[in-house]
Amino acid sequence: MNCPSLDKLTTELAKLPGIGPKTALRLSYFILRSPNKYVNELSNSLTDVKDKIQLCSKCYCYTEQDICHFCLDPHRSDNTLCIVENPSDISQIDSSGVFRGRYHVLHGVISPMEGIGPDDIKAKELFKRIEAVKDTDLAITEVILALDADLEGDTTALYIAKTLKTYDIKVTRIAHGVPIGGDIDYIDHRTLGRALENRVQL
Numbered sequence: 001m002n003c004p005s006l007d008k009l010t011t012e013l014a015k016l017p018g019i020g021p022k023t024a025l026r027l028s029y030f031i032l033r034s035p036n037k038y039v040n041e042l043s044n045s046l047t048d049v050k051d052k053i054q055l056c057s058k059c060y061c062y063t064e065q066d067i068c069h070f071c072l073d074p075h076r077s078d079n080t081l082c083i084v085e086n087p088s089d090i091s092q093i094d095s096s097g098v099f100r101g102r103y104h105v106l107h108g109v110i111s112p113m114e115g116i117g118p119d120d121i122k123a124k125e126l127f128k129r130i131e132a133v134k135d136t137d138l139a140i141t142e143v144i145l146a147l148d149a150d151l152e153g154d155t156t157a158l159y160i161a162k163t164l165k166t167y168d169i170k171v172t173r174i175a176h177g178v179p180i181g182g183d184i185d186y187i188d189h190r191t192l193g194r195a196l197e198n199r200v201q202l
């Protein structure tokens with residue numbers, strides 16, 4: 001079949017994470033067979049996310065306004081900041097219902113191996129934000145680092161903790177360890193080691 005437009009669609013779909021060439025081709029045929037109304041809506045929503053969504057000017061999560069609803073919510077505490085790597089981490093943490101403070105998205109983590117330094121993530125913005133409210137009612141008293149338990153997460157956590165040393169701020173990191181319902185027999189040694197380090201008194 002000589003249908004360059006179909007080939008092009010398949011090529012683009014295959015670039016999506018988790019979509020192999022076969023699935024991409026199946027999706028292309030599905031789109032081709034779909035009613036125009038659906039295809040128009042799909043196409044509009046693709047352009048809409050790029051046109052309408054921007055970064056919140058305070059916390060850098062995604063929003064369609066200048067300031068996101070997490071930053072505007074009057075029922076959240078201004079004094080606690082939860083630091084995450086990606087905007088999608090916020091929905092995960094927020095659905096736990098445990099954290100009621102504000103967020104800050106780094107948009108990456110420090111990775112010397114990949115040449116990503118502190119200036120390549122929103123770290124400067126974080127320190128500026130903390131500095132701006134220092135000695136006011138809105139001053140940050142605790143920073144919770146909700147970063148991955150890997151080398152990059154460790155490096156980033158250490159860097160932020162070190163930089164915040166001069167402030168009167170409690171810097172904590174979310175505990176990593178045995179998942180709820182997890183069986184100790186099946187947990188890898190590193191996770192178990194972390195769980196032991198992060199043990200809590202009963």
Ligand SMILES: [Zn+2]
Binds near residue numbers: 057069
């Ligand atoms: Zn925000």
